[in-house]
Amino acid sequence: MFERIKDDIRGVFHRDPAARNTFEVLTNYPGLHAVWLHRISHKLWRMNWKWLARSLSTFSRWLTGIEIHPGATLGRRVFIDHGMGVVIGETAEIGDDVTLYHGVTLGGTSWKAGKRHPTLERNVVVGAGAKVLGPITIGEGAKVGSNSVVVKDTPAGATVVGIPGRIVLSAVDKDEIERTSKKRNQIAEKYGFDAYAVAPDNPDPVANAMGVMLEHMHKMDAKVEELCGVIRSLGGDVCTDNLHSITAEDFANTGIDPFVRDEAGDSHEAFDPKI
Incomplete structure (x- = not known):
């Protein structure tokens, strides 16, 4: 557990030039706090302690302003920068080294059970205010521009902007x-x-x-x-x-x-x- 925490902190220093020291990161980065609390609630969710998992998730939202459903899957070194207003749905899957900025929504477009939220592969960056909706896949290394609305699969290495999202730069x-x-x-x-x-x-x-x-x-x-x-x-x-x-x-x-x-x-x- 402590090794994962150290890994997360190293990821912050790698992606945020405003980070000055470890103590500051530990105490003043709600994005990290939300990820750490999610790991606990996710384990509770998988152990079928659903109410306790949801209650911890709700407490995390109250504390950090970031709502992550305990059923969502997060990889290593996921960094939520600033974080206020971020919403991550139940069946969302986020790969290693993904960066999300404030106001991002990884949401669903259907009320049917099953996979209904996005999958973000490694090294994806989602800009502030962007909405990624539905059971789509954002390929490795792709970038989603601020305030974009993406409802279709995005290939690896591409840049997507606009409403609806369109690819302006492919690999x-x-x-x-x-x-x-x-x-x-x-x-x-x-x-x-x-x-x-x-x-x-x-x-x-x-x-x-x-x-x-x-x-x-x-x-x-x-x-x-x-x-x-x-x-x-x-x-x-x-x-x-x-x-x-x-x-x-x-x-x-x-x-x-x-x-x-x-x-x-x-x-x-x-x-x-x-x-």
Whole structure:
């Protein structure tokens, strides 16, 4: 039992930078208290001491603001951060290293007996206020965005957002985005623009649209250079001047901050190809 408690505390330090020391975690993390009390009530539930299990669960809800039915199954190092308003139904199954934020509901969509609550596999993260409903499975490593409502199975490694929840980033998409990002960064250096907002774990539609525009500009530029080369080979005097490089001054009155900080904390122009 004490080894499981130590394991839980290590999990908190791994996922919460606000945790300062073990005593603080032991005394001020209701998410941990709810999980520990649930382990006792779950054992009572399996021993068929149903009333006592439910009574302990009710006391835990009063103490922590987190309602976990004693029939639910929780894995190791489950971390409920903040926790207020979290509801976990009777047939819910939660894998190891899952993280739930406040206001999350793992609920059912049917009054029929049997499996009616979600299954969350290892390393799933469910954002604040999200609702995961029904006997569905959220695959390993998947992420559910804040305030989303998920009612369908989610594949491993995917990111789901919206009402109803829709996949905005799959594991395959991440690999493709990583390859595309490398290509776009190379193109960006040519134009003196650092597309630092495009990241595999940040499906920003504006940043992605800018990346598409950069690719199009690159292709157009290549065509123009090719055309100019042909004209010069025929004796024409064209394309002898270099293109004007984009600088921070070009964006002085656009409202865009022309300076960013690199990993070392040094300030650079956002359109400096060296960063």
